Amino acid sequence: MSRPSKEADRSLLLRIAAAILGPExxxxxxxxLYQEAPPASSRRSRLALSLRAVHLAIAIRAQRSPAPVEAAQTVGGDQHSQRAPKGSQTWAVIGQELIHAWLRLVRAPAYSALSLLTVAIGICGAVAILSVVNGVLLRPLNFDAPEELMAVFTTERDGNELRNPSSPADFLDWKRASGDIATLAAATYWAPGIGPIDNPDSSVEKIVGLRVTVGLLSMLGVEPILGRLFSPLSQEFSSTAEPALHDRTDTRSAVVSWHTWQNRLGGRSDVIGKEIMLDGTRHVVIGVMPKSFAFPPFWATDAELWAPLELGVDPTRGGRFLRVFARLASGASMSALGERLATVHQDISVEHPETHTGTGVAVERLKEPMVSGSRAPLLMLATGSLILLALMATNLAGLLFTKGIERRGMLATQLALGASRRRLTLGIMFESLILMIGGAIAGTALALVALKAFQSLAADSVPRLAGVVIEPSTWLISIATMALLGLAIGFFPGLRLVFESENRLAQGAARFPRAERSRRLIVAAEIALTTGLLLLAGFVGQSFQRLAGQDLGFEINHVTTLGLDVPDDRLDAAGSMVEGDQNIAPQLDHLIDELAALPAVSSVGAINHLPLAGDLWRGKMFAVGFSAPDDDVRTTLRVATPGYADVMALRLLAGRFFEPSDRSDSERVVVINRALAEALWPKRSREGTVVGSMIAQDNLDDDSPRAKVIGIIDNVKQSLLEEPAAPEIYFPFSQNPYSFARSATVVLRGNQGGVVDATVLMEFVTKAIPGVALGKPQSLQHIVAGDLSDERARTLVLLLFAAVASLLATTGLFGVLAFSAAQRRREFGLRLALGSPRPEVAWLILREGVAVAAGGLIVGAAAALALGSWLQTVLYETSLSEPAVWGGVLLTVTALAIAGSLIPAYRASRTDPTSALNRY
Amino acid sequence: MNKDTLAQLEHLVLLSVLRLGKAAYGVLILKELADTAHRPTNRAAVYVALRRLDERGLLRSKLAEPTARRGGRAKRFYSVTADGIEALRSQQAMLQRMWAGLESPLGSGGMP
Structure with a gap:
């Protein structure tokens, strides 16, 4: 802790002390004080002296005009029991009561610490979680009038309604038809290699970007900090594409993000007009976006540059690769736009049934796709934190109340001596206030730490998490809730004690039946809440375990992956299904041969998209001779090299995988997965005779591409760990039917379980394919773990909640049983004196504890079951009747009950009959 | 409460001041209580007792010059007034009356 200079140090604390003492x-x-221990030059001893001085000052002040509490305690002691002067000022009274409240708390450190901790944890949890919920779900996007921004999708009934990209022709039709109520724009994913102008052969890094139509960026309403955005009148766009613009030596323009500008372009102020190479083509930087700008909020969230999009002379109707966005005109509604587009789409579908049957249009708020995945889990977390807050409040209430009851003997004496009820009330109130304030400060500090920790754990998987801050409103709401709950439950009953008659209070050993009942209810409620949280944690934990342990269909250990993009001008034309298209197969083969020769490498392969890595292509497949024309199966498309199956250790169920003999000029072959085999040939699948069948793509016309099934592999998890495996088909790279397969991911399995060195690998690849754009080498394990990271974070957080709740329920039970035992001392003394065995007395307390715990357990379990259907939505392959979870929770709560009851029960059994019976 | 009745700490504080003579101030009074009376004291209580005795007129106090050794703060010297002496005397007499005849029971470690 840094303190100011020597003089200032003396001034502040010592001035406070002097003020408290008064000039006399x-x-x-x-x-x-100073004379006895002159301050050494060390800061610590000076600070210690100052603190001693303040404490001494408070103590002197307190004794000079004691509150009725202290008076009662010290009757016959060192001090005169001097009451506060009758005519004293309100402020003096308040000051005194505050000081006395502070001293009372200091003198009962365990109670104070426990209460403070209770408040702190409750507030920490509530503030942190509510801030996250607010920042991720509720906070509006960072654009101008974000509520007007929409995302438009083509939907298809494929089990669930999928939010698919749209085709350029559809987009243009929608745009023309909705001009009066909205502005539409579109974008497509682009991952160019960015490199220096002067050295085209150096390895380039892949950067995520978008190609965007006119007006997309300006539609967002964010001004660039340098330069300008695209404008429709400039040379970058033409109203109809002309062949000349496809000439790759033309200058293009680009708008870059703040990060790109800083990290790759040197952050120079003269960057506007500078040229960069993107995918081997010169581009001119015309604008730089602000640091906080991020678009789009879903799908391509790390886009760092934006370049113009050419839709071409004859935009395709069936090829769907555009993401469409809209800004509503003022006064227009989202539903109006939705209806308009639906009408247009209906007309399109009638005209083009072959590509549009079963499709529709959907309009959503721009924020929606981003947060919809997080909504359920975050709300679950929010519920958990509110439960915790309630638990904390009830515990605090219990502590306050217990303390109040303990004091009633003293209260009686104070009242008998004439202390005013108002002052006693003030004293109790100040105690609670100090605890609340101290706990709130500690809780807020904890919340900041917790938020940072959560952000580092889950920032990759929870969108917008990195930008979450603790807002004052969240903080206020949490504290207000805590205060209301805690004080209402604990303070007011405690207050009631003050207003009891002196006789009742003085009876001491007499019991407060209503107090007992409310005490029991409080602890039972705590245990119910703990049970609820434990069950929640148990189910989620079980779900996570199942998720993490499931069979992926491939081996993830010791596999290194490297994504690459071959630049357009490096491709050789080498026959593919559509003439004129280019094929990266020769490059890949060459690269794979070179890599396979490395001693560290055991097997190498390549695939267009890694499973679980996010991107997917889909197509329609038919079983030739079996399927009806509209009986297609939506299938994920993969393109792979022969070695891929070895590297990933795919399970071959029938036939074979690709071999080098499957070349561009040999028979068209494919390998399919079990799901596709079963979907296309249910009967043959059972008989095991699918291999050798023919598959047709896109449709059953005579000229549709066909291929022979040469092998069947077991299902592989493709996207999102939670989804069941869908139909999948593999094409060999050498017979690449898709002209846009210019990127691939190379996968390598290291020898002896080792992993290939990343730098070596990247150098190697750059030499083999000059000018290639490389991604970052990653181990497959890392990728899969990344997919799981948010589930993991959630599980950990819930476990933490449950652990804290258990701790508090136990201490709550302990405190209250201890108090009950203290109250019943006379009864125990009597029993023991009359010959009852000690274990029997212990059992009296134990029984109470178990009864309360059982009641709480039942209520908690019932509540968890009531939440049942909602809970199911977030669980993976876990039912609500998991015996392991229920058994575990039952055992835990029983253990808690015993732990909380043991010491009070033991102490009760050791009551000394004589002193118990004699005691007041 | 009778003007001259002394609580135990006040009694000891007066005696300490008496013993210290002219040089009685906070630090030395505390030391005297610890060394001679073997009574570990609540520091705050001693100051409060000094103040009360001063207010009741059993002690007289005077502020001296500030010294550097005390960080620029003054000492307050105390001395016992005539009333103070009177109070001590009557307290002692009262105790002696109560003690009379009790030596032997106490000597043999009688009732608790």
Whole structure:
């Protein structure tokens, strides 16, 4: 802790002490302190002295005009029991009560610490979680009038309604038809290699970007910090594409993000007009976006640059690769746009049934796709934190109440001596206030730490998490809730004690039946809440375990992956299904041969998209001779090299995988997965005779591409760990039917379980394919773990909640049973004196504890079951009747009950009959 | 409460001041209580007692000059007034009356 200079140090704390003492005593007292222990030059000893001085000042002040509490305690002791002067000012009274409240808390450190901790944890949890929920779900996007921004999808009934990209022709039709109520724009994913102008052969890094139509960026309403955005009148766009613009030596323009500008372009202020190479083509930087700008909020969230999009002379109707966005005109509604587009789409579908049957249009708020995945889990977390807050409040209430009851003997004496009820109330109130304030400060500090920790754990998987801050409103709401709950439950009953008659209070050993009942209810409620949280944690934990342990269909250990993009001008034309298209197969083969020769490498292969890595192509497949024309199966498309199956250790169920003999000029072959085999040939699948069948793509016309099934592999998890495996088909790279397969991911399995060195690998690849754009080498394990990271974070957080709740329920039970035992001392003394065996007395307390716990357990379990259907939505392959979870929770709660009851029960059994019976 | 009745700490504080003579101030009074009376004291209580005795007129106090050794703060010297002496005397007499005849029971470690 850094303290100011020597002089300032003396001033502040010592000035406070002097103020408390008053001018008469300040010199004397402080001078004596100073004289006895003159401050050494070390800061610590000076600070210690100052603190001693303040504490001494408070103590002197307290004794000079004691509150009725202290008076009662010290009757017959060192001090005169002097009441506060009758005519004292309100402020003096308040000051005194505050000081006395502070001293009371200091003198009962365990109670104070426990209460403080209770408040702190409750507030920490609530503030942190509510801030996250607010920042991720509720906070509006960072654009101008974000509520007007929409995302438009083509939907298809494929089990669930999928949010698919749209085709350029559809987009243009929608745009023309909705001009009066909205502005539409579109974008497509682009991952160019970015490199220096002067050295085209150096390895380039892949950067994520978008190609965007006119007006997309300006539609967002964010001004660039340098330069400008695209404008329709400039040379970058033409109203109809002309062949000349496809000439790759033309200059293009680009708008870059703040990060790109800083990290790759040197952050120079003269960057506007500078040229960069993107995918081997020169581009001119015309604008730089602000640091906080991020678009789009879903799908391509790390886009760092934006370039113009050419839709071509004859935009395709069936090829769907555009993401469409819209801004509503003022006064227009989302539903109006939705209806308009639906009408247009209906007309399109009638005209083009072959590509549009079963499709529709959907309009959503721009934020929606981003947060919809997080909504359920975050709300679950929010519920958990509110449960925790309630638990904390009830515990605090219990502590306050217990303390109040403990004091009633003293209260009786104070009242008998004439202390005013108002002052007693004030004293109790101040105690609670100090605890609340201290706990709130500690809780807020904890919340900041917890938020940072959560952000580092889950920032990759929870969108917008990195930008979450603790807002004052969240903080206020949490504290207000805590205060209301805690004080209402604990303070007011405690207050009630003050207003009991003196006789009742003085009876001491007499019991408060209503107090007992409310006490029991409080602890039972705590245990119910703990049970609820434990069950929640148990189910989620079980779900996570199942998720993490499932069979992926491939081996993830010791596999390194490297994504690459071959630049357009490096491709050789080498026959593919559509003439004129280019094929990266020769490059890949060459690269794979070279890599396979490395001693560290055991097997190498390549695939267009890694499973679980996010991107997917889909197509329609038919079983030739079996399927009806509309009986297609939506299938994920993969393109792979022969070695891929070895590297990933795919399970071959029938036939074979690709071999080098499957070349561009040999028979068209494919390998399919079990799901596709079963979907296309249910009967043959059972008989095991699918291999050798023919598959047709896109449709059953005579000229549709066909291929022979040469092998069947077991299902592989493709996307999102939670989804069941869908139909999948593999094409060999050498017979690449898709002209846009210019990127691939190379996968390598290291020898002896080792992993190939990343730098070596990248150098190697760059030499083999000059000018290639490389991604970052990653181990497959890392990728899969990344997919799981948010589930993991959620599980950990819930476990943490449950652990804290258990701790508090146990201490709550302990405190209250201890108090009950103290209250019943006379009864126990009597029993023991009359010959009852000690274990029997212990059992009396134990029984109470178990009864309360059982009641809480039942209520908690019932509540968890009531939440059942909602809970199911977030669980993976876990039912609500998991015996392991229920058994575990039952055992835990029983253990808690015993732990909380043991010591009070033991102490009860050791009551000394004589002193118990004699005691007041 | 009778003007001259002394609580135990006040009694000891007066005696300490008496013993210290002219040099009685906070630091030395505390030391005297610890060394001679073997009574570990609540520091705050001593100051409060000094103040009360001063207010009741059993002690007289005077502020001296500030010294550097005390960080620029003054000492407060105390001395016993005539009333103070009177109070001590009557307290002692009262105790002696109560003690009379009790030596032997106490000597043999009688009732608790």
């Amino acid at each position: 005593m300040a010199d004397e007292v402080l001078g004596d």
